[in-house]
Amino acid sequence: MSIRKLLRGPSIAAAIAAATTVLLTGCVGGAATAPDDAGKTTLHLVGYAVPKEANNAIQKKFAETPEGKDVTWQESYGPSGDQSRAVVNGLKADYVNFSLEGDVTRLVKAGLVAEDWKSGPTKGIVSDSAVVIVVQKGNPLGIKDWSDLTKPGVKIVTPNPASSGSARWNILAAYQQVIANGGTDAEAKAYLTKFFNHVAALPGSGRDATNAFLQGSANVLISYENEAILARQSGEDFDYILPAATIKIENPGAVLKDANPKANAYLDFVLSTAGQEEFVKKGFRPVSTNTPVGEVVGANNPAEPFPVPPKLFTISELGGWDAVNAKFFDEGGLVPEIQKATGRSQ
Amino acid sequence: MHDTAAHRVTRWTLRLIVIGYLLFLVIWPVALVAAKTFANGLAPVINALRQPEVIFAFQLTLSAAFWAVVINTIFGVGISLLLVRYTFPGRRALNAMIDVPLSVSPVVVGLALVLVYNGRTGWLGQTLEQGGLQVIYAPPGIIMATAFVSLPLVIRELVPVLTEIGTEQEQAARSLGASGLQTFARITLPAIKWGLLYGVVLSLARSLGEFGAVKIVSGGVAMRTQTATLLVEERYQQFGLVNSITAYTAAFILALIAVIALIIITSLRPSKGAP
Amino acid sequence: MTPSAGTVEAEQSAPTTPAGTATNAGGRRLPRAKSATSLTPISGLGLGIALMWFSLLVFIPLTAVLVQASAGGWSAYWDALTSPQTLAALRLTVGTAVLVTVVNVVMGTAIAWVLVRDQFRGKQLLEVVIDIPFALPTIVAGLVLLSLYGPSSPLGVNWANTRVAVFLAFLFVTLPFIVRTVQPVLLELEHEVEEAAASLGANRLTTFRLVILPSLAPAITAGAALSFCRAISEYGSLVLLSGNLPYSTEVASVRIMSSIEGDKLTEAAAVASILLVVALIVIVVLDLISRRVARYA
Numbered sequence: 079m080s081i082r083k084l085l086r087g088p089s090i091a092a093a094i095a096a097a098t099t100v101l102l103t104g105c106v107g108g109a110a111t112a113p114d115d116a117g118k119t120t121l122h123l124v125g126y127a128v129p130k131e132a133n134n135a136i137q138k139k140f141a142e143t144p145e146g147k148d149v150t151w152q153e154s155y156g157p158s159g160d161q162s163r164a165v166v167n168g169l170k171a172d173y174v175n176f177s178l179e180g181d182v183t184r185l186v187k188a189g190l191v192a193e194d195w196k197s198g199p200t201k202g203i204v205s206d207s208a209v210v211i212v213v214q215k216g217n218p219l220g221i222k223d224w225s226d227l228t229k230p231g232v233k234i235v236t237p238n239p240a241s242s243g244s245a246r247w248n249i250l251a252a253y254q255q256v257i258a259n260g261g262t263d264a265e266a267k268a269y270l271t272k273f274f275n276h277v278a279a280l281p282g283s284g285r286d287a288t289n290a291f292l293q294g295s296a297n298v299l300i301s302y303e304n305e306a307i308l309a310r311q312s313g314e315d316f317d318y319i320l321p322a323a324t325i326k327i328e329n330p331g332a333v334l335k336d337a338n339p340k341a342n343a344y345l346d347f348v349l350s351t352a353g354q355e356e357f358v359k360k361g362f363r364p365v366s367t368n369t370p371v372g373e374v375v376g377a378n379n380p381a382e383p384f385p386v387p388p389k390l391f392t393i394s395e396l397g398g399w400d401a402v403n404a405k406f407f408d409e410g411g412l413v414p415e416i417q418k419a420t421g422r423s424q
Numbered sequence: 425m426h427d428t429a430a431h432r433v434t435r436w437t438l439r440l441i442v443i444g445y446l447l448f449l450v451i452w453p454v455a456l457v458a459a460k461t462f463a464n465g466l467a468p469v470i471n472a473l474r475q476p477e478v479i480f481a482f483q484l485t486l487s488a489a490f491w492a493v494v495i496n497t498i499f500g501v502g503i504s505l506l507l508v509r510y511t512f513p514g515r516r517a518l519n520a521m522i523d524v525p526l527s528v529s530p531v532v533v534g535l536a537l538v539l540v541y542n543g544r545t546g547w548l549g550q551t552l553e554q555g556g557l558q559v560i561y562a563p564p565g566i567i568m569a570t571a572f573v574s575l576p577l578v579i580r581e582l583v584p585v586l587t588e589i590g591t592e593q594e595q596a597a598r599s600l601g602a603s604g605l606q607t608f609a610r611i612t613l614p615a616i617k618w619g620l621l622y623g624v625v626l627s628l629a630r631s632l633g634e635f636g637a638v639k640i641v642s643g644g645v646a647m648r649t650q651t652a653t654l655l656v657e658e659r660y661q662q663f664g665l666v667n668s669i670t671a672y673t674a675a676f677i678l679a680l681i682a683v684i685a686l687i688i689i690t691s692l693r694p695s696k697g698a699p
Numbered sequence: 700m701t702p703s704a705g706t707v708e709a710e711q712s713a714p715t716t717p718a719g720t721a722t723n724a725g726g727r728r729l730p731r732a733k734s735a736t737s738l739t740p741i742s743g744l745g746l747g748i749a750l751m752w753f754s755l756l757v758f759i760p761l762t763a764v765l766v767q768a769s770a771g772g773w774s775a776y777w778d779a780l781t782s783p784q785t786l787a788a789l790r791l792t793v794g795t796a797v798l799v800t801v802v803n804v805v806m807g808t809a810i811a812w813v814l815v816r817d818q819f820r821g822k823q824l825l826e827v828v829i830d831i832p833f834a835l836p837t838i839v840a841g842l843v844l845l846s847l848y849g850p851s852s853p854l855g856v857n858w859a860n861t862r863v864a865v866f867l868a869f870l871f872v873t874l875p876f877i878v879r880t881v882q883p884v885l886l887e888l889e890h891e892v893e894e895a896a897a898s899l900g901a902n903r904l905t906t907f908r909l910v911i912l913p914s915l916a917p918a919i920t921a922g923a924a925l926s927f928c929r930a931i932s933e934y935g936s937l938v939l940l941s942g943n944l945p946y947s948t949e950v951a952s953v954r955i956m957s958s959i960e961g962d963k964l965t966e967a968a969a970v971a972s973i974l975l976v977v978a979l980i981v982i983v984v985l986d987l988i989s990r991r992v993a994r995y996a
Contacts, residue, residue, distance in 0.1 A: 153645065159961070160962075164643060167962070168558070241960060279944045281942075290860070313664065431903070441809065446828055448847070450874070505742075528932065529974050530932065538959070572756055575757065633834065656836075657939070690827055
């Protein structure tokens with residue numbers, strides 16, 4: 079009891095000090111969310127989970143240009159589908175960078191993005207990549223290709239297709255590689271079912287999946303090539319395999335209709351050589367072949383970071399996103415059917 | 425009672441079990457977080473604290489907690505007085521309902537607020553946003569979510585204190601001609617001050633730590649609606665040592681504030697209603 | 700043994716706050732206001748304002764959850780609840796919460812006993828330690844538990860992303876509840892009865908079983924109800940710790956969060972409604988218990 083009595087005096091003082099601090103920062107905190115000073119622009123970027131570092135690097139370079147001076151950023155990164163829905167629901171955005179074209183189409187349908195957003199030379203795409211198979215250092219399971227993923231003991235982590243863009247690229251790659259190698263639709267579906275039977279975790283986003291793999295939930299991760307490279311740049315130690323047959327990932331970027339005009343300048347910068355070089359440094363494949371590709375730390379072969387696999391198929395070869403979504407991901411599609419059958423859904 | 429050897433064995437066994445349990449569940453894990461925060465020295469921690477996102481996150485957390493506590497204190501004092509000093513139909517129901525926020529999952533709190541206050545389909549949110557007040561994805565939503573989860577805390581401290589002190593002094597003051605306000609300021613407030621302080625500090629600790637409800641209503645946009653707890657989650661899930669240290673630093677600060685608040689509360693405890 | 704008025708109110712002392720008081724500060728039960736008056740115009744206005752604020756903040760939003768849950772009709776509600784993944788999440792949540800509550804009943808009572816009946820240096824420290832889970836932000840709690848039981852654990856275990864992690868998280872956040880409801884009751888227990896029992900030949904175990912435990916029973920039940928409620932509501936600590944693996948470590952609150960992020964608000968509200976119903980039942984049970992015990996006062 080005496081300790082309590084002893085502490086009372088200082089405690090009251092501490093309580094008063096704390097209250098005063100809170101009172102003061104309360105006022106300051108309010109000011110922090112006040113409108114910006116004249117001359118400064120704040121742009122809001124809403125992106126999918128993995129390009130945060132790339133966008134931050136591009137923003138730094140953008141700030142060195144005349145249009146980019148005095149631009150500050152407020153950003154949010156997360157699973158592509160969820161982020162897209164959040165923007166529709168009121169999350170403020172000037173520039174969006176999603177994983178799937180469909181996530182921009184959702185904004186077009188909601189009247190937030192102009193219909194001609196993909197009429198430019200790159201068709202709205204700002205960065206490319208490929209689906210790769212990530213394995214533990216030294217590849218203890220001896221994975222060489224997609225077919226090895228259905229061996230016993232393989233535990234796959236891939237994100238959840240309901241929320242993540244990465245997930246959809248992964249599933250399409252897993253399915254289509256059967257067909258690219260001469261298989262039938264039925265064989266591809268059979269493979270995808272076996273694939274799902276080996277899925278140990280379905281986290282929300284591509285980044286969450288990487289973290290789940292690094293924490294040991296699974297021994298195989300299906301992910302973007304750029305995510306694997308970036309993780310290795312940051313010191314994570316694992317190997318990744320670019321399969322012989324895989325899909326070319328194309329990530330869109332768009333400016334919203336009533337965005338700050340500087341956002342257009344940013345998009346132009348992103349597509350310029352300077353912007354694309356920053357993407358390359360973080361492991362993305364540039365959209366234009368003219369971009370010089372130097373050494374990329376973290377790639378399997380830093381001198382030749384982006385080999386072209388023998389069978390690199392694209393979404394247009396699969397019929398475009400509308401057809402793909404109807405066939406695979408929408409209500410009644412292949413994936414919900416397989417998920418229900420294998421008990422792995424969300 | 426004789427302190428036999430058997431008694432002593434029981435006592436020591438119980439003591440060790442309890443201490444061991446608390447050691448492995450609370451003490452050691454918390455100590456480890458402190459250790460991990462400073463594993464690379466003090467400099468990375470200071471650098472982490474200097475980042476604008478971190479500073480903003482803590483400012484936002486503190487200001488949201490401040491307003492939530494102010495709101496809950498004003499309403500807390502008012503509702504406590506009403507519950508104890510007056511009778512009215514539904515008094516008991518109101519008393520039971522006050523406890524609801526403490527039993528509700530924070531995720532449900534977030535969902536509930538989004539359903540009513542979001543700008544696109546919210547019951548009230550549509551009108552509010554047309555009038556220029558954005559609640560969801562903006563600081564007001566954070567304040568509301570924080571106020572929700574800590575609502576009962578001040579009331580639950582004041583009701584017993586008010587009951588105990590009785591109304592004799594207040595009635596005496598009234599009969600001597602004091603107005604309601606004077607009675608409140610000069611008689612009631614001093615009598616309840618310890619219970620009030622206790623409830624306020626408790627409320628503050630709870631408000632600073634809210635995570636789930638804030639995550640849903642705020643959108644977690646750094647430098648705009650990202651609170652300290654959301655910052656911890658975001659940085660933990662990013663690559664690299666700097667981000668890891670930032671996550672642990674923010675977590676350490678939050679834990680430190682919680683422990684300080686607890687020490688304050690613990691030393692105030694006997695004065696709430698001395699035997 | 701007739702509990703004194705102090706015991707009754709102490710037993711009901713705000714179990715929701717970590718610090719149970721040793722005195723007759725009862726928090727839950729409203730006593731019949733001795734000098735209650737009916738509302739004056741000013742206080743009536745105050746009540747109106749307070750009620751309006753309470754409605755805007757609590758009542759209307761929670762009602763919106765229930766309304767949204769029923770938005771698709773009974774069949775949609777039922778489908779949302781009985782989807783295999785939701786059932787798995789509910790099973791895991793309730794099952795682990797029950798297990799944790801049982802552990803808490805034993806350990807909570809033991810801790811309260813040591814705090815009240817034992818004396819040793821540093822006991823005061825334990826008082827603060829017990830309340831840490833209550834004041835600590837849940838996301839930090841997850842980080843805290845990860846340090847000792849996750850990938851880089853000094854103990855050499857790695858329970859991250861397993862059901863053990865869910866169990867540990869629940870155990871952590873529910874630690875204070877039973878301790879704080881039992882502690883004040885133990886403090887108020889009159890030693891004479893125990894001594895009488897001892898003088899009649901009862902050994903300590905019998906005394907504990909037949910004399911002490913029954914007086915603690917209402918407090919333990921109240922704490923257990925709160926502990927259960929708190930466990931099923933837990934979210935923050937599981938985000939980093941449990942991996943949220945469907946069918947494996949995914950709990951109800953995580954399920955709700957995923958549905959919200961996927962803009963499936965009706966599904967989210969359906970699962971949320973279950974949690975709300977359970978919370979309501981717990982509150983009603985607590986109210987009944989406190990009234991039943993009060994009758995003996």
